[in-house]
Amino acid sequence: SQQGEEDPQALSIQEGENATMNCSYKTSINNLQWYRQNSGRGLVHLILIRSNEREKHSGRLRVTLDTSKKSSSLLITASRAADTASYFCATGDQAGTALIFGKGTTLSVSS
Amino acid sequence: GAVVSQHPSRVICKSGTSVKIECRSLDFQATTMFWYRQFPKQSLMLMATSNEGSKATYEQGVEKDKFLINHASLTLSTLTVTSAHPEDSSFYICSAFIPGLAGGDTDTQYFGPGTRLTVL
Numbered sequence: 001s002q003q004g005e006e007d008p009q010a011l012s013i014q015e016g017e018n019a020t021m022n023c024s025y026k027t028s029i030n031n032l033q034w035y036r037q038n039s040g041r042g043l044v045h046l047i048l049i050r051s052n053e054r055e056k057h058s059g060r061l062r063v064t065l066d067t068s069k070k071s072s073s074l075l076i077t078a079s080r081a082a083d084t085a086s087y088f089c090a091t092g093d094q095a096g097t098a099l100i101f102g103k104g105t106t107l108s109v110s111s
Numbered sequence: 112g113a114v115v116s117q118h119p120s121r122v123i124c125k126s127g128t129s130v131k132i133e134c135r136s137l138d139f140q141a142t143t144m145f146w147y148r149q150f151p152k153q154s155l156m157l158m159a160t161s162n163e164g165s166k167a168t169y170e171q172g173v174e175k176d177k178f179l180i181n182h183a184s185l186t187l188s189t190l191t192v193t194s195a196h197p198e199d200s201s202f203y204i205c206s207a208f209i210p211g212l213a214g215g216d217t218d219t220q221y222f223g224p225g226t227r228l229t230v231l
Binding site for chain 1: 143145147153154155156157160202204206208219220221222223224225227
């Protein structure tokens with residue numbers, strides 16, 4: 001079963017703009033992870049945030065987590081055409097268990 | 112570099128045949144691997160958890176007799192789609208954790224590149 005929803009389902013922006021994607025989930029979690037998938041390809045791990053963390057940065061990525069609202073956001077700053085991909089959040093309820101994926105956001109960045 | 116590999120990357124078969132997909136952990140031992148399925152323009156759905164030396168655990172709605180999983184070694188799990196039909200056409204992806212990853216996060220799940228199955 002899928003854990004929750006991603007919002008928006010699709011996002012189109014210009015290069016240089018920021019892209020924000022949101023993810024909501026339903027149950028308690030141990031961690032939340034964000035992945036990127038280029039069309040027809042495998043998944044690339046972007047960032048992991050634990051349930052006791054509120055914000056995490058990695059390069060141009062910023063992830064927030066609000067466990068009281070059961071939601072997370074992924075911000076990509078200064079987007080590039082190469083950021084065009086689908087982005088998925090995935091939750092783990094315990095360390096070392098399978099992930100439950102959201103429906104994903106398709107990001108298109110035009111130059 | 113890739114830490115989880117899959118083979119083949121793409122397979123086309125006739126309806127009624129069986130297809131085996133391999134998932135290998137590179138340079139580490141994975142006691143647990145996971146198999147996911149992704150239909151076009153959809154998200155990943157967990158199919159089963161593959162445990163080395165024991166039976167796989169299947170998610171509700173996944174037929175264990177149709178999707179045979181074997182995890183005979185600490186670096187290899189195989190998924191066999193038996194008597195494949197066109198509705199089994201999908202992108203199959205495996206994943207594994209890297210236990211005790213030095214400098215890394217043991218909760219990070221690493222995914223293979225996926226296998227695209229097309230059943231004619």
